[in-house]
Amino acid sequence: MLEVIDKGGPTATHITPLLFVHGAFHGAWCWDDHFLDYFADRGYRALALNLRGHGGSPSAVPINACGVFDYVQDVHTVAAELPVPPVVIGHSMGGFVVQKYLAVHDAPAGVLVASAPPTGIAPATVRVAWRHRRQSVRTRSFSRPLDFFAAPGVSRATFYHSATPEEIVTACTSRLGAESARVLYRDLLYRHLARPKRVTTPVLVLGAELDGFFTPREVAATARAYRTEPVMFPDMGHNMMLERGWESVADRIDQWLAATLS
Template sequence: MLELIVREPAKKTKQTPLLFIHGAWHGAWCWDEYFLPYFAEQGYAVYAPSLRGHGQSEGRERLRWTAAADYVADVAETVAKLPQPPIIIGHSMGGYVVQKYLETTTLPGAILLASVPPQGVWRIALRSAWRFPKQFAKLNLKLSLYPLVETAELTKFHFFSQDMPQEQVNRYFTKLGDESYRGFLDMLLFNLPRPARVQTPMLVFGGQDDAIFSMNEVKATAHAYNTTPHFFPMAHDMMLEAGWEQVAGKMLMWLENQGID
């Protein structure tokens, strides 16, 4: 069973639902902080599942060997429950899952926030091994990605701007969980996205101060999907950072320009 957070608008003015897919270590909670209430207020029905092994979803005991295909199946299961095909939004690893899902399904639109690029995560893996050799060694010995975020300090480095209040960082840190080692291998090499198979219109965002994916990697993602990236002065967790309103507003503008109702 997958946790699914649903927010219905007080007055529904939009027919197309929005589906939000979280990234590694996170759960549906990360969208419910700001984005779900915001878009519900704009008249959208909004949905955010926690992928298996995350949040309040089942599967934590099997998380280590959960494959990317399993996450894609979770998205397909959630889409099947919606009243009609959604706009799908993915952050980080969630952006990777969205790309994989769209290889075989076409939706009205998709938005990637600080997403895993089609080339995979080998660059960030190398950077992590260089920056945090002890954590990276522990990651491979334990077959667990949690060592990269095992302290509030590491969490802040990877996800948030340095001026985010520490009490806010601490609150988010307590909500993080482990991540699939098999999923990491899929994103590294074994199941990379195939942009040529994707027909869905795409919007690509990145953070100028993202410690995980560089601006060049975000540009490569946008190029792969024949679009132009948009950057914001923030770190990796764009939906939780100060300035999230600008990101949400740009998303809303794009939806309106696409004629999506």
């Protein structure tokens, strides 16, 4: 019963569908604003799911009881219903979910967009908490992470860069939803890290030079783990699919897919 936004359809040149996986606090909406129409217009079937407990996707347990393997299962549930295995594209936490998915499931290709590194998010968590330590101690950041990440100033500094128009930041911050503390503060910190050596799928690694979560050095390390080179975008923050200049990110994915799937 997962909620899925499904646009476009397979064409003679693009038989393989694209399945987009959102990051923490986000939902399928973050792909629907720009990317789904972009790829549908280019002849792809483009789908974005809401992971359980996000958007209109139900969860049988409170969201804090959901683990990263639950999210991996959600991706598999949607992928298994498609006529052919999809390319899986994940942002941030969703990129980590994609890494875990690719370690156990076949896919023609994978794309990591400002993704959490395979080694986990401990360094990023410490950086963000220290940078916003006043907000961190004032909110129930461990039991209700959204209280911290949606706090004034924190959302802009982590998801966007300083030149992003305020209307974009405000509109997107208003749509943030609850996220699993178990996923953020256990699974992605130390418990269930990714295993790149198990992934044989070709992977494209994209990063933003002004990312408030993951540094260019961490993006480069992620690319090395998947035996490739990173593609970095200047003047862009963490939410690469929503920032001004998102078209250049989509163009790069489109170009890479054309070469990889041919």
